[in-house]
Amino acid sequence: MEIRRAEEKDLSRVKDLLSQVLEIHASIRPDLFIPGTTKYTDEELLDIFKDDMRPVFVAADENDQVVGYAFCVMHDPVDSNNMIPHGMLYIDDLVVDQSTRGKHVGRTLFEYVKAYAKEQGCYHVTLNVWEGNDSARKFYESVGLKVQKTVMETIL
DSSP: OEEEEOOGGGHHHHHHHHHHHHHHHHHHOTTTOOTTOOSSOHHHHHHHHHOTTSOEEEEEOTTOOEEEEEEEEEEOOOOOSSSOOOOEEEEEEEEEOTTTTTSSHHHHHHHHHHHHHHHTTOSEEEEOOOTTOHHHHHHHHHTTOOOOOOOOOOOO
């Protein structure tokens, strides 16, 4: 398995994986997510693939078939009166094809992203996980992530 930056040739597989994760989110939060839709247009994805502040890393198998991805967002240190400036890499999405789960693709992607963030001078890597997505939460805990803060809501 190779981890590399996403390229135009990966567009179709990345869209397939985006659909898989959207369906998980739609089953957990049908009040927020619309099944059968996509998060990005083809043009938006191609722009993201080229953006060094929003790197997308793919895990490709021996046939160069994309079996997972990590959409990332680099955040520069914030100029703040009450916080120590620190760089951060935010994982917006980390998905492994449902047929490939359990084969350490997610762990390999996450370790790659961590190393990349460290190389870029980031202090930490963060992500969000939807309440109810228990398998994702269990995976993130297994790779060493800990709760930083909790977002709460009330539906009006």
